[in-house]
Amino acid sequence: MRLAELAGSHAEGIVQIAESAINELLARAAGDGTSPTIELRPRNEVLVRYGVVHARAELPAAIEAGPSPRLTLRLASVLVAMGLKAVVRQPYIHIHGRFLTIALADVPALHPWRDGWRHVKQIRFATAPGALRVGVAVAIAPGSTGAEESR
Amino acid sequence: MKDWLEGQLAAGFPALAGTTVSGTVAVNQELLNELLTTWLANPAQNASGAAPAVDMSRLTPLIKSARIRAEPGTVLIDFHIAI
Numbered sequence: 001m002r003l004a005e006l007a008g009s010h011a012e013g014i015v016q017i018a019e020s021a022i023n024e025l026l027a028r029a030a031g032d033g034t035s036p037t038i039e040l041r042p043r044n045e046v047l048v049r050y051g052v053v054h055a056r057a058e059l060p061a062a063i064e065a066g067p068s069p070r071l072t073l074r075l076a077s078v079l080v081a082m083g084l085k086a087v088v089r090q091p092y093i094h095i096h097g098r099f100l101t102i103a104l105a106d107v108p109a110l111h112p113w114r115d116g117w118r119h120v121k122q123i124r125f126a127t128a129p130g131a132l133r134v135g136v137a138v139a140i141a142p143g144s145t146g147a148e149e150s151r
Numbered sequence: 152m153k154d155w156l157e158g159q160l161a162a163g164f165p166a167l168a169g170t171t172v173s174g175t176v177a178v179n180q181e182l183l184n185e186l187l188t189t190w191l192a193n194p195a196q197n198a199s200g201a202a203p204a205v206d207m208s209r210l211t212p213l214i215k216s217a218r219i220r221a222e223p224g225t226v227l228i229d230f231h232i233a234i
Contacts, residue, residue, distance in 0.1 A: 005182045008225060011174025013232075021166030028155060131169065138174070 003119060003140055010139040017132045029109065040127040046073075055080045057100070059125045059132075067118040072101045160209050163234070170234040178226045 019040050026035040036050035044059040056076035063071050075081045075098045085095040092106035104110055105117050116138075124135035159166055218229045 005179065006177055007179070008177030008227075009175060011172055013172030013174070014170060015172070016167060016169035016234075018166045018168065024166075025155065128169075133169075136172075140177075 003116060007140050007142045010137075012137045013135075015134045015136060016128070017134065019130050019132070022132065040130065040132055042127060044125060044127050046127070053080075053083075055084075059127065061126070062122065062124045065117075065120045065122055068103060068105045069117055069120070069123065070101050070103055072099050074099055163209075163212065167234045171232065173231045174229075176228045176230070178228070180224050180226075183226065 019038065023035075023037045026037065029035065034051075036048050039047040039049070041047060044061065046057050046059055048055045048057065057073040058076070060072060060074075063069055075084075078098050081095055081098045081100065084100065088095060092103040094101045094103070105114055119138050119140050120136065121139050122135065122137040126133045126135070164170070213232050213234055214230060215233050216229075216231045220227050220229070
């Protein structure tokens, strides 16, 4: 079924993801016990621990939606940014200054939902005690051709 | 990922506690007729009651309200989900 066949559909809401669940998924993705862990702090601050390295970053309040959304984190330390730039090899991660940008549509783990990004109208982030709140608005516009979607 | 999702589904999605989503699913008559044609074309499969990919009975408690209405050419399903 193509999403375009559901033209006129829409949904809005808050998806609240527990910090423990994010860390469990990170561990499963790494599969070898070397994954980073995160700690969510007030005012959209995220502390990332990876071995002895601790890095603070700030989540944006919102990201621009569209077929190729990008999530840009503001790193607290330029030195950490420089260190990351030297070691990060994933083509969907770009580091510029103290900003780290992830091209969400190009992340392999998110490829199953690649065709759905253009229907996402808004994504907002807010940290809460022990959880990340993601505000999402989705709408499938009448007239969507869905030409690039597969059955 | 799949077994994580299955575990969450069985436990009522504790990792997503606090989630609320509202919306409307619009299904046009062409899609409904296509689904009906497919269903009628596979009587053996339909009679065997093949298990769906998701056990809907586990999702039902998450649906706090639902309403079906119709407009010309379209069936609209309004829903509110809370975990």
